[in-house]
Structure formats: structure tokens, C-alpha cells
Amino acid sequence: xxxxxxxxxxxxxxxxxxxxxxxxxxxxxxxxxxxxxxxxxxxxxxxxxxxxxxxxxxxxxxxxxxxxxxxxxxxxxxxxxxxxxxxxxxxxxxxxxxxxxxxxxxxxxxxxxxxxxxxxxxxxxxxxxxxxxxxxxxxxxxxxxxxxxxxxxxxxxxxxxxxxxxxxxxxxxxxxxxxxxxxxxxxxxxxxxxxxxxxxxxxxxxxxxxxxxxxxxxxxxxxxxxxxxxxxxxxxxxxxxxxxxxxxxxxxxxxxxxxxxxxxxxxxx
Amino acid sequence: xxxxxxxxxxxxxxxxxxxxxxxxxxxxxxxxxxxxxxxxxxxxxxxxxxxxxxxxxxxxxxxxxxxxxxxxxxxxxxxxxxxxxxxxxxxxxxxxxxxxxxxxxxxxxxxxxxxxxxxxxxxxxxxxxxxxxxxxxxxxxxxxxxxxxxxxxxxxxxxxxxxxxxxxxxxxxxxxxxxxxxxxxxxxxxxxxxxxxxxxxxxxxxxxxxxxxxxxxxxxxxxxxxxxxxxxxxxxxxxxxxxxxxxxxxxxxxxxxxxxxxxxxxxxx
Numbered sequence: 002x003x004x005x006x007x008x009x010x011x012x013x014x015x016x017x018x019x020x021x022x023x024x025x026x027x028x029x030x031x032x033x034x035x036x037x038x039x040x041x042x043x044x045x046x047x048x049x050x051x052x053x054x055x056x057x058x059x060x061x062x063x064x065x066x067x068x069x070x071x072x073x074x075x076x077x078x079x080x081x082x083x084x085x086x087x088x089x090x091x092x093x094x095x096x097x098x099x100x101x102x103x104x105x106x107x108x109x110x111x112x113x114x115x116x117x118x119x120x121x122x123x124x125x126x127x128x129x130x131x132x133x134x135x136x137x138x139x140x141x142x143x144x145x146x147x148x149x150x151x152x153x154x155x156x157x158x159x160x161x162x163x164x165x166x167x168x169x170x171x172x173x174x175x176x177x178x179x180x181x182x183x184x185x186x187x188x189x190x191x192x193x194x195x196x197x198x199x200x201x202x203x204x205x206x207x208x209x210x211x212x213x214x215x216x217x218x219x220x221x222x223x224x225x226x227x228x229x230x231x232x233x234x235x236x237x238x239x240x241x242x243x244x245x246x247x248x249x250x251x252x253x254x255x256x257x258x259x260x261x262x263x264x265x266x267x268x269x270x
Numbered sequence: 271x272x273x274x275x276x277x278x279x280x281x282x283x284x285x286x287x288x289x290x291x292x293x294x295x296x297x298x299x300x301x302x303x304x305x306x307x308x309x310x311x312x313x314x315x316x317x318x319x320x321x322x323x324x325x326x327x328x329x330x331x332x333x334x335x336x337x338x339x340x341x342x343x344x345x346x347x348x349x350x351x352x353x354x355x356x357x358x359x360x361x362x363x364x365x366x367x368x369x370x371x372x373x374x375x376x377x378x379x380x381x382x383x384x385x386x387x388x389x390x391x392x393x394x395x396x397x398x399x400x401x402x403x404x405x406x407x408x409x410x411x412x413x414x415x416x417x418x419x420x421x422x423x424x425x426x427x428x429x430x431x432x433x434x435x436x437x438x439x440x441x442x443x444x445x446x447x448x449x450x451x452x453x454x455x456x457x458x459x460x461x462x463x464x465x466x467x468x469x470x471x472x473x474x475x476x477x478x479x480x481x482x483x484x485x486x487x488x489x490x491x492x493x494x495x496x497x498x499x500x501x502x503x504x505x506x507x508x509x510x511x512x513x514x515x516x517x518x519x520x521x522x523x524x525x526x527x528x529x530x531x532x533x534x535x536x537x538x539x
Contacts, residue, residue: 109493144477156453181416182412182423208416211413222377
């Protein structure tokens with residue numbers, strides 16, 4: 002069983018609550034980690050950081066940078082600048098990790114888009130390193146290849162990360178995105194110290210909605226505990242973020258959501 | 271451009287029409303190949319074969335066998351027997367190919383389910399070989415890992431096929447299922463003569479529905495022509511099946527569907 006002290010509550014698991022509401026609820030439920038999103042932080046990162054620290058919480062990661070591929074050079078540059086700001090926000094939050102969701106191809110050309118991701122990371126990695134922020138490439142499930150991420154497998158994300166220093170660029174592994182992969186245990190072992198984060202949720206059958214229908218741990222078919230043990234075997238001992246996008250869950254009171262999350266975490270992670 | 275003579279019309283592309291209606295429409299539209307489904311064939315394979323031959327059509331493949339994983343040995347045996355019947359039906363249709371969609375895990379245990387697929391193929395391959403029918407393992411898109419197929423990548427399907435003789439077991443590559451794969455061109459080249467079939471459709475953005483929302487070639491983001499050229503480079507010169515599950519398409523008259531398919535095939539495959 003994973004220690005409850007490792008549970009990190011990703012803000013979007015209570016998608017309709019404000020950051021302050023989530024922070025307060027985490028404090029009430031004895032949760033020690035939180036994973037905020039930029040839309041709640043960007044306006045005033047210092048205030049967000051203070052809010053979180055005052056509640057005694059640590060920040061496991063900031064979601065999210067990335068989205069590098071774009072048709073024009075000017076637009077790609079604009080996105081790089083936005084990622085530089087994301088790094089500053091992560092530093093203000095005193096988190097060591099910025100999650101990168103890397104974006105779809107602007108047209109049919111996957112190869113070029115994948116190169117744009119590498120170029121984008123290359124353009125921000127020095128600023129990240131100087132800011133004490135690591136970059137975590139998150140491979141998304143291949144069903145998001147057309148609209149969210151051209152990075153879709155652990156092997157691919159690892160090969161990208163390996164273009165950079167192990168202290169600066171690694172992987173964010175979310176069971177929802179990687180569970181189907183026939184090579185996943187082999188890949189987790191090979192990724193080793195490059196595993197910068199581990200996220201949990203579940204895959205419900207039938208899937209109510211692929212984006213908004215993630216399940217609570219234990220409600221679906223993912224071998225969550227086996228995956229958790231594999232990332233630990235590979236060397237990861239950090240926080241475990243619970244990130245669940247689910248409209249039905251969001252309709253519940255924030256305290257109900259956190260109660261459900263801590264219970265499922267203890268039973269199924 | 272692919273020769274129109276290579277177009278095979280998968281019966282489910284006109285999902286609401288009977289096999290006879292599809293056969294007659296193919297004849298009117300100068301289509302030379304058809305891909306029937308078992309539900310239209312099993313009752314009387316000889317009659318179905320005669321219907322198709324009388325229209326001058328050839329059968330590119332029979333959809334579908336597989337679905338091997340199950341909880342009990344008795345149920346797995348029942349499915350093997352059903353696959354043996356599917357082989358007989360394929361032989362009656364004078365097609366050289368039975369498509370295998372291999373089924374989900376009956377529980378969370380993917381490794382065991384994947385072994386059940388291999389065991390299932392092993393249990394039917396001799397009968398297939400003796401019947402002049404090849405078995406085509408179709409890797410499905412990973413979004414179907416929980417409810418349709420534990421075989422989800424080309425590399426995985428190839429490794430399974432390589433457990434058997436190249437004349438008996440190979441792969442069915444459908445662009446909808448494989449386009450996202452960062453290794454796909456490498457994998458196509460390695461699969462080589464084990465490519466037994468090539469299916470086309472498109473991935474629309476945003477996806478209206480993952481099962482029932484496949485697009486007509488050219489309406490989505492898949493690099494169809496590049497994939498077609500890659501499978502040809504690898505040695506495949508057989509029919510190209512158009513297999514599109516789409517409720518909006520199905521609502522149209524059969525002749526409209528076939529007209530749309532032949533036009534899109536000529537423009538985008």
C-alpha cells in the first residue's frame with residue numbers, strides 16, 4: 002500500500018473548486034501535497050505560493066507547460082515564451098517540476114511536430130535548470146495524438162528526455178495514459194531515475210468519455226498497484242498525484258471528492 | 271495514387287445495408303473487392319460466397335475471428351471452436367484471410383490475456399493452414415485495450431505473428447489503429463511480408479465518437495498516402511479495404527456511400 006503521505010491532490014480532480022477551496026480541503030483531509038494548474042496561479046504566483054505554504058502543503062508539480070508545435074515560427078516563439086513564464090511560476094511555487102503536455106501537430110505532419118517538441122524543450126531547458134525547475138514530458142494516451150499530444154508512448158518520451166541531462170528533463174507517468182502499453186514494465190525500468198512524477202486514476206469500462214470520464218482508482222481495469230510498484234522499483238519515491246477529470250465527480254462537494262480520493266488511494270494505489 | 275482496382279469495400283462501411291445490397295452496389299460502382307462480416311455469412315457461407323462470386327467480386331478478407339481471452343477454460347474452448355467455424359466460412363468464401371480482433375482481458379490482467387491470444391491462435395493455426403486461410407492479427411488502437419483488444423501495437427502484433435510460420439500468421443494494418451505510433455514506419459518495414467491486409471479510413475478532429483466516428487479518407491489527420499506507400503515499400507500489393515464505422519455515413523443511401531468512398535479513395539489513398 003502507498004503511504005497516504007505521498008498522496009498529491011491534483012487541483013483538477015475537484016475541477017469546479019477554486020485553488021483556495023482545494024487548498025483548504027487538503028488541509029482538512031490531511032493531504033500534504035497539491036498539484037495546481039497554471040490558470041489558478043499565473044495571475045499572481047507569489048500569492049498562490051503563499052496560500053499553499055500557509056496551509057502547510059507542498060507542490061508536487063505545476064500543470065502545465067508544453068504545447069510547442071505550431072505552424073509559424075512566430076507562434077512557436079510565443080509558446081516558448083509562455084513556457085518560460087510557466088517555469089517562473091513553478092519556481093515561485095517552489096515546486097521542482099513543470100509538467101509538459103506537448104501539443105498536437107498543426108497539420109498531418111507528426112514527424113515535424115515531434116521535432117518541434119524537442120526544439121521547444123531545447124529552447125527552455127537552460128532557463129528551467131537555472132530556475133531549479135525540472136521539465137517532465139508526459140506521454141498522453143494515443144487517443145489524444147490528434148488534438149493534445151504528439152508524444153504518446155513512454156519509449157518515445159524517454160528517447161526525447163534522453164536528449165537532455167537527467168537532472169533537467171524526465172517523464173511524468175500517468176497510469177491512464179500508459180497502462181495499455183505492452184512494453185510498459187520494460188519501459189518503466191529503463192526510464193529509471195528519469196521518472197519525475199507518477200499520476201493515478203482509472204480506466205472505466207465502458208469509458209463514459211475519453212477526456213472527461215476518468216475513473217476513481219479501483220473503479221476500472223488499470224493494474225495501478227503493479228504500476229506503482231514498478232515505478233518504485235525503478236527508483237521513484239516521490240508524491241503520487243491523483244488527477245481525475247470526471248464531470249460526475251466534479252458535481253460533488255469538494256470535501257466529498259477528497260474523502261473519496263483518500264479512501265480509493267489507500268485501497269487501490 | 272492507389273489503383274481503384276485495389277479498393278475493397280468493407281461491408282460495415284455501409285453498416286445498415288444487407289450483404290446483397292452491398293454486393294449489388296459494388297457491382298454498379300465497379301468495385302472489385304469486398305470485405306464481408308461473419309454476421310452476414312455464418313448462416314449460409316455457400317450462399318454468401320455464390321452471391322459475391324456471381325457479382326464478379328473477390329473477397330479480400332472475412333471479419334472477424336479472435337476474441338480469445340476468457341475467464342474459464344470452457345469459455346476459451348468455445349471461442350476456439352467459433353474461430354474454427356470462422357476459418358471454414360473464410361474458406362467457403364474463397365478468401366485467403368481471416369481477420370483476428372483478439373478481445374479484451376476478462377479482468378485487469380493484461381499479460382495473461384495476451385498469452386490467451388497466443389494460445390488461441392496456436393489452437394487454430396493448423397486448421398487455418400489446412401484450409402488455405404491465413405490469420406491476420408489486427409492491432410487495435412490502444413483506446414480499445416479495455417473492451418476490444420489486448421493487442422494494441424504493430425510491434426506487439428508482429429512479435430505474436432512471428433511465433434508462427436510467415437505463410438500462416440501475419441498482420442492486418444488499419445491506419446485508424448496505427449497512425450499515432452512513433453515507430454510505425456520502422457514497424458511496417460520490419461513487418462514486411464507479414465502484412466496481410468491494409469485498411470483505410472481517417473481520424474477526424476475533434477473525434478465525434480471513437481468507435482462510431484471514423485472519418486472518410488481525407489477528412490482527418492492521418493497521413494494515409496504515406497502509410498500506403500510504406501506498406502507497399504514493405505512488399506504489400508494486395509487490396510486496400512475501406513472500413514468506416516460512422517453513424518452519419520450509415521444514414522446515407524448505399525449508392526451515395528459507395529460514390530463517396532470511391533472518390534475519397536482516388537483522392538486520398
